[in-house]
Amino acid sequence: MGLIQIELFATLDLVGQAPGGPDEDPEGFPYGGWQAPLVDETTGAQITAAYEGTDALLLGRRTYDIFAAYWPHQQGGEDGWIAELFNRVPKYVASRGRPDLSWAGSTQLGPDLAEAVREVRERHEQVRVVGSLDLVQTLLREQLFDRLDLWVHPILLGVGKKVFADGTVPTNLTLLRPPAASAKGTTHLRYARTPGTPPTGDMTTRSA
Template identity: 65%
Template sequence: MGLIHIDLFTTLDGVAQAPGGPDEDTENGFEFGGWQAPLIDELVGGQVTSGMAGMDALLLGRRTYDIFAAYWPHQEEGADGSIARLFNHLPKYVASRQSRSLEWANSTLLGPDPGVAVRELRDRHANIHVIGSLDFVQTLFTEQLFDRLTLWVYPILLGSGKKVFADGVVPTNLRLIEPAVTSPKGAVMHRYAIADGVPGVGDMSA
């Protein structure tokens, strides 16, 4: 059975809205689109690229799909050419509540029940990556439909904006599967695997 990887960038206070650019997602008057850009460095870029090893499908929410589809098909000859070629040729699955046409090559709309559709994708692919897609990710968290979670946490506080765990989650154990990586500009990468059971409790006064 294949693995579902969720890859997210977040501020220290959990805001994950529009890390990439000013116009990426201005919903609710969000004014800090592109907050990740000043904190990118070679280490972050290298780790993000290496984290794509073995990726054989993309699973995206509607908004992230539209952003990617407008950008990556035109980048194969640029500095991001290797990523563009990968993304352009991979199968891409899109979660959307509305029927719509998908112009980006190799793109498929998920069925009306995303939970069922995601489970079926595990039978077709080894490593399916969900990048961004913050609204859709809430469904995956709620239904525990993921196997790996990579969080890049950046040393800034924004206060408002869509949060990583906006809708709450099912109590879940996670296991750190490799040492945390800290970039020169203070971003910290945590990579987790979902673990069995539910979080335990105890009494520290005993």
């Protein structure tokens, strides 16, 4: 069985909507592209390292359309190896509609999303989920993820779709490495999902 790893970018109030650009997810959201001013060399290196070993992408429809319009046309340059990776590996798309799957290696997942994701996990060793907040909500709810990379950026927006929305089930996570902050204040957190549900306690019973 392979690993499903989620890559997410969030503000300090955990808004994850449209980090990449104004046209990414503009409906009712005036802050599209909020991530761009906060990316620096450290954050870029962290994101690059997170894709190492990827042998499949699992994407929501909106993210897939953005990627399919961009990455097939990128060659060489600083992001050339990411373009080569994304263009080479299989792409699995979660959509209720009929997406254009002309990007080589693209497949639409079946209507039973949870079962389809389980099949993808059996087929590949390292599956990456990038953005795709609606899909992420399903994966969180169904506990269909193994790792979570979260980049928390030092801004508050107050509006927008949240990374952890209503319906997220109680889940234990273990920090895999110490948090790493960039010069601009973005903090990278890498977690693994662990069995069981979060325990509770009573702080008044703790000894002084």
